[in-house]
Amino acid sequence: MPSGNEVAAEAAAAVQPLAGPPGTARTDVSLWMLLKAFVRLGLMTFGGSVQAWVHREIVDRLGWIDNKSYLSGLTVAQVLPGANPVNIALYVGLQLRGAVGAAVAVLGMIVPAFCVIMTLGLLYHAYGHVAAVRFVLLGLAASGVGATLTMGVRVGKRLPRNFVTGAIAVGVFLVVGILRWPMVPVVAIAVPLSIVVAYFDEKRRGGGKEGTAHGL
């Protein structure tokens, strides 16, 4: 497996100079290939693990985008609103084939999955009253919460260790989770506050180094 990845990486490296300076995406990926890749990803990935699958397929196996470019795109996909898998698909499609590629990747991710969930939903309409189905669904909801906790811990571990960051995370959890305030106004207040705090904290610590050289 490692040797297979090396071959793929070498192949990608050999193509890249033709496509542009190192670090840019390949340009020889057809829209059809893009569509096929994201239809497959949309149908074989579930909630929390999507980023890992997309990375494995697009970066490791196909070598369409290099690691660094993918990771910076992943950060945007995670921090911006919207479903992470859809945002990642959009980013990869945009890198490879521009606006049309972005649309193709997003539709590839959503449309087949939409058909599957509608089918399951209709089956539920037919069998939803059966006690066994309700009981199994309770189990699946509970395991979904388990997967959500795993993701929360994983993301939480990467937070900077300081009081303000922790206070914002715990505060949002308490206000939305325990007090049940609606999310939208909470986010609208917490996000600008958190960004301003992070900005001045970054400025204070990183001061005269590279940050200001590339600054506003």
Added chain:
Amino acid sequence: MDFNRLLGLVIAFVPISLLSFGGGQATVPEIQHQVVAVHGWLTNEQFADLFAIARASPGPSTLIVALIGYQVSGFLGAVVATVAVFLPSSILMYFAAAWWQRNKHNPVRIAIERGLAPVAVGLIFAGALIVLRSAHAGLLALATTAVVAVLQSTTRISTYGTVALVAAIYFAIFLTFHPAAA
């Protein structure tokens, strides 16, 4: 006639789309709030059922809005709800991705990245708690949540495998304790 219900879906889901920091999971509380409390389209139990279907389905978990849309206004409702929840955030992502690539060392970019992270983490855990509460989770469900969380954190167990295993175990438990109903 149906137009008002379709418009209701758009009004409910477009703001969620634009404020769904932390991905699909983090938006579950707000989707539930809109659908159950504000619009009264579903009960808490119905919502928990749809959430379970969404978790058992491939693709983004935000696709739960397709099921909600279907309940509210049929197949057209499913399509409208899906577009309302994915299109606005995708447009935002489109412009952000282009800007992001051009400003790698910009302190504003670094601040946005750092500032959004703790909010996202808080919302993820809030979402987990609210789903557990609305499903009226008992000891068995809480144990399931704990076991799945530990397994996924410590092993490489596949998501498909986890879903299939949990479904099989719950079905077996049901057959054991409610043989008459099966």
